[in-house]
Amino acid sequence: MKKFRSSLLFVVMLAMAMVIAACGNGGGNENDEGNGDAEKKTTSLSILTGGTGGTYYPLGGAMASIIEDETDYKASAQSSGASAENMSTLKNGDAEIAFTQTDIASYALNGELMFEGNKVDNVQAIGTLYPETVQIITTKDSGIDSVEDLKGKTVSVGAPGSGVNANAQQILEIYGLSFDDIKAQNLSFDESTDGIQSGSIDAAFITAGTPTGAVEALAAQKDVKVVPISADKAKELMEKYPYYAEDTVPAGTYGIDEDVATVAVKAMLVVRDDLDEETVYNITKAIFENTDKITHAKGKLIKAETALDGIGDMPLHPGAEKYFTEKGVK
Template sequence: MSKLKPILMGAAFALSASPVLAQQEQFITIGTGGQTGVYYVVGQSICRLVNRQTAETGLRCTAPATGGSIANINAIKAGDMTMGVAQSDWQFHAYNGSSDYEGDAFDKLRAVFAVHPEPFTVVARADSEIANFEDLKGKRVNVGNPGSGSRGTMEIVLDAMGMSMDDFSLASELRPAEQSAALGDNQVDAITYTVGHPNGSIQEATSTVDARLVTVAGDAIDKLVEENPYYAKVTIPGGMYAGNDEGTETFGVKATFVTSSDIPEETVYQVVKAVFDNFDRFKGLHPAFADLEPEEMIADGNSAPLHPGAERYYREQGWIE
């Protein structure tokens, strides 16, 4: 026993000195969106890269499905989420206290990076004879679930077009995972989604029923894009979805990754480092990421100040001064 005791003590000392065991785990949560959307893939992809480094950083990441942009920002504000994905327009509104955030600005909101473009997308059953946005009048339309960026953008488009929810014979509030089946079952004539492409939900919709992407263009959209720097005109390429061989004109935003100034610099730094140190791997996790460039992700779509942790990494890479 006397010989065994020093050995055990030495082993205990070696274990306590181990850098892996000495690193205390910190749990971070990323707000995403519906499981069929690209937001969910963004969060899951970031967590996959972060969790590969848990032994070194102590960070352990989860990315549950959520209601989307506005819900994510509100959860970060309440301290219920560490980070989240949000449309660039809702990042702007939350930080500046405009639109749904009028009088309630989230001045602690911080940008981390932008991700993929997100066109405002309308898909209609071919038998509904809907060719453009104005044709939605009198139709059954899924306008998006409350708390989602898609729903918020739909309301802005309606206002710009001089329309309202009352113009529809039905304004349903289904989540993205539910709306494709509703279109195929003829429960709605059209669905709306602000999302990166190609998207699984829209592939499902156009595969199960003869459906067309709808043009969202005209003077009202031109004015909307001109007056709001977080919007841009977009053409959804043809050939992505069954029965939609031609490009579809619309407008869109950027998906952005955001957090709060309350989150420690080192935490955000390690998350950013995990993504950009493994950038080729990240780009391969979804087709919407294929054309991403670091410089554009830092410059485009971010209207809130950069978080110091993100800024630190970008300075180290020479991407910002």
Template sequence: MSYEETRRRFLEVTGAAGVAALAGCAGNGGNGDGDGSGDGDGAETETPAGDTETPTEGGDDGGSGTRLSWHAGGTGGTYYPLSNEFKTVVEANTDFSLNVQSTGASVENVGSLANESADFALIQNDIAYFAKNGTGIDTFEGNPIENLQGVATLYPETITVVTLAENDISSLSDLSGATINTGDLGSGTQVNALQILEAVGVTDFNEQNAGFSQASEQLANGDIDAAFVVGGWPVGAIEDLANTNDVEIVPIEGENREAVKEAASWFADDTIPGGTYTGVDEDVETVAVQAMIATNAGVPADTVEAVTAAIFDNLDDLSIKTDFITVDSAQDGMSIELHEGAAAYFDA
């Protein structure tokens, strides 16, 4: 599939999904008051992707024992396990419970925040900027998500291009003519993958679309030649693959890295340390975007402040990305307007 064919397919799917999601921005996709009427026991940790839980009206006291909907990402990435750690600290330190849902991540999550079927979600800072400003990718072009608001930035989302050593792919140029998994259709990963491939002049490739876990299986089975993964290292799906196969991480370095950063200013230099994955002993240069927590304007300020405080006052209870998630860095790379509840916490 050529780049233009891939792009048309991307627009057909994300355009349809985006229009449906954006249609709810006027406010009928859920009341968005953050007061779900769940039983508060936190037992439900995952709703199958594609199923949404619309918040129901609750009390006016900030939500004693109420359930909030938190949209994460695929189970093989970083968003989902990190979101469940947030769930633990929020439920231990507030009267809220979180329903953490596995999703297709950034672009899908923006739609859920737009129609207010999600109270909080993890998204990439570049996707947040595109959505808020109605630009960047055609799904959002001319359709700004005005109710999208930021809470905090978290950690670099490393762009990892993974292949098997036997595939003899050592640079991005070697991907010409290859079969590549660019991530779930409509995801932030796919957006980034297509941006990078276009920036370095790789336009002739066959595209596959699946989440990280399935992409690892495709590589192991020889169904694809390489896969793009966007997430904080180490990514569980790549760890699992590297434990059973000889993998190679394709660098984004030198002129290629400069071309990528010139094409899209939100990419920053990043490095995957040697030893992160079994058999990859040397540092690998690449680029990254930034992961962030987002919400929508319909969630009450005291709810957002309470959730934000629960997370950032209890960072010692986290085990994922702890070197990066700090109060001091929580506004670095914030690409959209801050929710007033988050501002109340960080400005205090």
């Protein structure tokens, strides 16, 4: 009887061993297939954008989809506090790619303004995308026809330490003016246009893609005027601050009768400099050769041919440089 129980136990253990082995083989095949998928998507990339209601976030989502479709990398768009925060996050190594403005990137690179004492030295450019236009907004009956006419006026120049504030200071400087020559107000876009409508301020600096919602709302109530920046002053500005580029507010925008010459900083993509050349080359190529897949209106402005305009002193990543050299852009 004891021998029978021993034999029965041996048979049971043998059967269990065969089942485990069979499961192990089947699982191994499934794991092999899973590993194949994992190997296909070798790198996971985070793209820092801006708030979910802004322009950066939907563009970042479209670019993440393009990267996943066109390369062997995973990518995801992350909402954030936009330009300045994005530069700091890349410095800390907590993401790989980010949207920012060219002027903010320059301040970060050189440790200036909001980055004083906190220089960002591990970030390089992929390329610029589209203009963030500097718009000096007033009304047709304000008597303000030029930047010089702002002297003595009440003018919104954005929050202290903001990109708009720096734009206003630099443009006034080129015209021989400073904040001491105006009655400077530190207002948001909506506060600025509300102030123009109520008459509590005379004009406002607004740096944003056109058309800008706050200005459109003003144009529904008042006849809006966009103050021009003359060609010679734009050239002088760009020579001193190379992250600016020439731009135009087109006729019809806000109901204006003709094109208005101005300047713009650019929205740009930047990347940590420790990403390898091949990875950044593949990312750059995927984005700039598939802009037709970007449904957002700004997608039409994203072109390899203009991707180095207004890049300023931000160094180009070798992977991006390789792509633009192949395209004959650089």
